[in-house]
Amino acid sequence: MLNFEAFVDLPMIWYGLIMTAVLLYVILDGFDLGVGILFPFAPTDQCRDRMMNSIAPFWDGNETWLVLAGGGLFAAFPLAYAILMPALYIPVIIMLLGLIFRGVAFEFRFKASGKSRRIWDYAFHFGSLTATFMQGVILGAVVQGITVEGRQYAGGAFDWIDAYSIMVGVALVFGYALLGGTWLVMKTDGETQHWARQSASYVLGYVGLFIAVVSISMPMMDANVRRLWFSLPNFYFLLPVPLITAVFFAVIWRDLHKGAEYRPFFLSIGVFLLSYLGLGISLWPWIVPTAVTFRQAAAAPESQSLLLIGTVILLPVVLGYTAYCYYLFRGKSSHETAY
């Protein structure tokens, strides 16, 4: 039987892989959900057409990272999957319904004519908004901890909702809107780009505010997180994380007001990366905080080994042709339908 347990730390590798898949999902679907969040605020229908066209070739691939994160969690950490899904039953299903509405809008919108197009404009916006908000709520609920007894979720149907998780939900809406706005600065020009610059710099302030609130509140709520960040010498090692984030904010702010079209998007990704890193450090080593660690939830080494072979071979291939697609559809997007 295939087993690499003796050679490598399988649970550790898989923890890294799942976290990477989630991060890639957050960044990639983040910008196209963000475009959906900003959608109704665009000045003209022609702007909206361009916005839609700028993400139409990519959204499906982006959303596949969510399926990989979900499927990967099931494969590599089935216990975590089996506890988290029932615990987050309602927000997960609302998120999925949101993703349905925005996903079909890509195709339906260009097929619809006249007033019925409005329906899909709103389906796209509210679907994106709902899915994003629920993803934030899920994050907010998970970091606060899940009630577990034995191998099962033991909490109620509404444990996930409180002021904190709602705040994280709102924070993520602004976060994705920043990614979406800076994406549009990169992928459009003229009127659309001008508006995207304004929108992005508007949400930038809120994103900074929310990151600050979360960064301060997490160590206040949890003694472990406090110890992790503020004990010496950890403090000095971890200090660059907030400092670099602050520098990124300053540069994005300046770029949005004069010049650079590409840098704001990549620096916004950088902000997400650093926030994610900070969060990851705080949650370590829990996969279901604070009940199950990633080692406890790990699938059988045979199972993790089998999928690891495929991942090592296929993930670079997937990243390769994903990059090819982004390269193929490079440049500014047009408002005309392409097919």
Add this chain to the structure above:
Amino acid sequence: MLDNLDPVILARIQFAFTVSFHILFPAFTIGLASWLAVLEWRWLKTGNQIYAEIYRMWVKIFAVAFGMGVVSGVVLSFQFGTNWSEFADKTGNVLGPLLGYEVLTAFFLEASFLGVMLFGWNRVSPRMHFASTVIVAAGTLVSAFWILSANSWMQTPQGFRVADDGLFYPTDWLAVIFNPSFPYRFAHMTIAAYLTTAFVVAGVASFYLWRRRHVKHARIMLGMAMIMAIFVAPMQLVIGDLHGLNTLEHQPAKVAAMEGLWETQRGAPMTLFAWPDQEAEENKWAIEIPYLTSLILTHDLDGEVKGLKEWPKEERPPVAWVFWSFRIMVGIGTLMILTGLIALVLHFKKRLFDTRWFQYWCMALAPSGFIAVLAGWFVTEIGRQPYIVYEILRTSDAVSPVAAPSIAISLTAFVVTYTFVFGAGAYYILHLINKGPVSDEEAYGAHGVRKPPIVTKLVTGEGGGHA
């Protein structure tokens, strides 16, 4: 009031609803993707513009159907956990990697190259575009491979052990992936998808012929669809029969329910129509053909076939559902074979494209593949009850610790959403069908995008002589 509902039944209804809705799209897009690849190949090979026009019409329909397949499929990847967390916990070691491979080998491939297929016309060479179509088509088949392997393992599990902690551990991956019912189910489902698409195409082509629109396109479409009906529909009969024999070997109770057979007997009759009564353990109003079931299942007039009474009551699947779904599936399969035979006769009489009643016939059968696919899945999924992993894990032991009201409310939300969203999708597909293929001359008039050749020549000064 909601607290009185049974969470197991609700979870089953919800999953049945979302998965049934979802399967309609792959059943259509698996066949459509392969057909589009054939169309593009014919176009590149012959240079006949008609093929390109048919391609461009159906690729739009493909995009709508594929989009709906994606969004309804994402739901399923989470529902294993939201509805069946005990199942996920216990079988994750075995099934998880299979689903992981499905995402890595198929989903990314389909999603990325679909973008090239739809939006890449002016950005890649015709060859690269054709390659993208082929890749998407291959992706749909690879996806079917993994998900049907996982489903078949739940029907005929092997290559694992159940440890003291109650969890399943893999012992032989090849045995898990290539479990006994998998090759039959994979072949049966793939061909079902091809036939579903073929009959949709035949129905649309017949609609055009009947209305005398797009006749050139419609003749090609109907011709290609009838090739499938003539050759592939009979093939499905053979594979279906083999699949049935495989089921008889591994899941005899399912076959007994399909046949509506209560008593174990030699020379078992085939029940054509009846109302199986689960409580009374008998069929009402049965119409039977003597010896036929024994002949089909054992290839011997006097062969013994096990009846449902061999199993205790709580081990039997709901008979009427399985019995009737099976008859609907086989009935439609028979009509498809018959369609092929009629087409063959009409072809030799040179009347294939102008026989009015055959056009009505094909239009009526346009949705038949979808109904047959659903009926077939009802047979196999209801037929393995009360188990989720056959004879190892009961469905009632697999359910999530989620309260009935949550499931009831989300079920309602799914029904409302799916009805609205996929209703709209069906409307747009019908709209695209009604619009039909756009030929280049028509495109000039309608949109003014492409200039007719003569104008191009005048503008570029290549025309010469005319001036």
